[in-house]
Amino acid sequence: MKAIRYHEFGEVEVLKYEDVPEPEIGDNEVLVHVKAASLNHLDLRLRSGKSPRPVDLPHIGGLDISGDVVKIGKNVTGIVEGTRVVVEPAVRCGKCRFCQKGESNLCVATKVIGVNLFGGFAEYVKVPGANVVPIPDNLSYNDASTIPICSVTAWYGLIERGSVKLGETVLIHAAGSGTGSAAVQVAKLLGAYVIATAGTDEKLAKARELGADETINYNKSDFAEEVKKITNKNGADVIFDQIGASVWDKNIQSLAPRGRLLLVGVVGGGSVPANLGPLIIRDISIIGVTVFNAPRKDLLAVVNSTSQGRLRTVIDKTFRLEEASLAQKLLEDRNQFGKVILNP
Numbered sequence: 073m074k075a076i077r078y079h080e081f082g083e084v085e086v087l088k089y090e091d092v093p094e095p096e097i098g099d100n101e102v103l104v105h106v107k108a109a110s111l112n113h114l115d116l117r118l119r120s121g122k123s124p125r126p127v128d129l130p131h132i133g134g135l136d137i138s139g140d141v142v143k144i145g146k147n148v149t150g151i152v153e154g155t156r157v158v159v160e161p162a163v164r165c166g167k168c169r170f171c172q173k174g175e176s177n178l179c180v181a182t183k184v185i186g187v188n189l190f191g192g193f194a195e196y197v198k199v200p201g202a203n204v205v206p207i208p209d210n211l212s213y214n215d216a217s218t219i220p221i222c223s224v225t226a227w228y229g230l231i232e233r234g235s236v237k238l239g240e241t242v243l244i245h246a247a248g249s250g251t252g253s254a255a256v257q258v259a260k261l262l263g264a265y266v267i268a269t270a271g272t273d274e275k276l277a278k279a280r281e282l283g284a285d286e287t288i289n290y291n292k293s294d295f296a297e298e299v300k301k302i303t304n305k306n307g308a309d310v311i312f313d314q315i316g317a318s319v320w321d322k323n324i325q326s327l328a329p330r331g332r333l334l335l336v337g338v339v340g341g342g343s344v345p346a347n348l349g350p351l352i353i354r355d356i357s358i359i360g361v362t363v364f365n366a367p368r369k370d371l372l373a374v375v376n377s378t379s380q381g382r383l384r385t386v387i388d389k390t391f392r393l394e395e396a397s398l399a400q401k402l403l404e405d406r407n408q409f410g411k412v413i414l415n416p
């Protein structure tokens with residue numbers, strides 16, 4: 073089969089479109105014929121060797137996979153050949169104390185498809201039978217491939233970790249990203265007043281189309297000052313932040329008393345000299361969010377909400393598998409709005 077594989081870390085040039093052996097499934101696995109695999113910034117960090125997550129070389133990336141089940145291991149039940157599926161990327165061990173007590177989403181030995189295991193930037197991928205979720209007929213492969221990382225991050229972050237309530241004000245950074253555009257919609261579904269930030273007016277116009285009530289161009293104005301104005305000096309109840317260190321101080325300034333800062337990513341740096349006083353004085357919570365701890369029910373809820381039209385998938389562009397370098401470059405340059413997808 074054809075796959076996008078890299079044998080060394082580096083720029084997009086290390087991505088090779090090449091022939092690799094078709095995966096042989098074990099008794100508990102299924103083979104998925106990949107129809108769509110969407111890109112994430114994690115794919116870029118893994119390829120460049122800058123991710124703290126260890127990757128064995130050569131590697132095939134791709135965490136967000138949809139396709140058809142074409143082979144089924146003999147221990148796998150409840151699925152038939154030809155089923156259209158989306159793949160849950162986190163593979164649980166089934167043995168650790170969290171798996172044993174029914175909280176496998178917190179599994180301490182989680183392996184991630186596309187990170188620790190070969191991913192979906194290939195014609196075929198093998199995954200545990202427990203990791204495929206059938207998708208409704210009205211959900212396209214492309215739409216489904218946008219869900220497991222970005223949309224579930226938004227859902228798990230805002231609902232389970234952030235406990236966003238009706239009427240609260242939520243500030244969402246990087247609303248032009250796949251995760252940001254999903255977060256705007258999930259926050260609106262929850263009845264929040266949404267302030268979105270992005271670096272261009274075009275991205276902000278699209279964030280408004282998705283439901284953002286207020287928008288801030290962080291290249292033109294100071295978002296902390298704008299949040300103060302918009303909220304009548306009250307601040308935001310929740311901040312959904314994928315940026316990290318470079319916006320830390322302004323995030324803390326922008327939070328209301330009892331505010332919750334959801335740390336979803338650290339593309340703007342992962343280390344800050346924190347001034348702890350304001351956190352105590354204003355009862356501020358700093359909450360980490362990792363999609364790999366999201367329970368299966370969140371993936372199911374997002375698949376249903378998308379199929380029912382309550383969440384829109386936002387797709388910037390699709391590429392053929394052999395165009396993986398172009399696709400990763402587009403994401404790297406942050407010129408996209410929404411998801412970038414490979415179609416093997």
Ligand SMILES: [Zn+2]
Binds near residue numbers: 168169171182
């Ligand atoms: Zn476990």
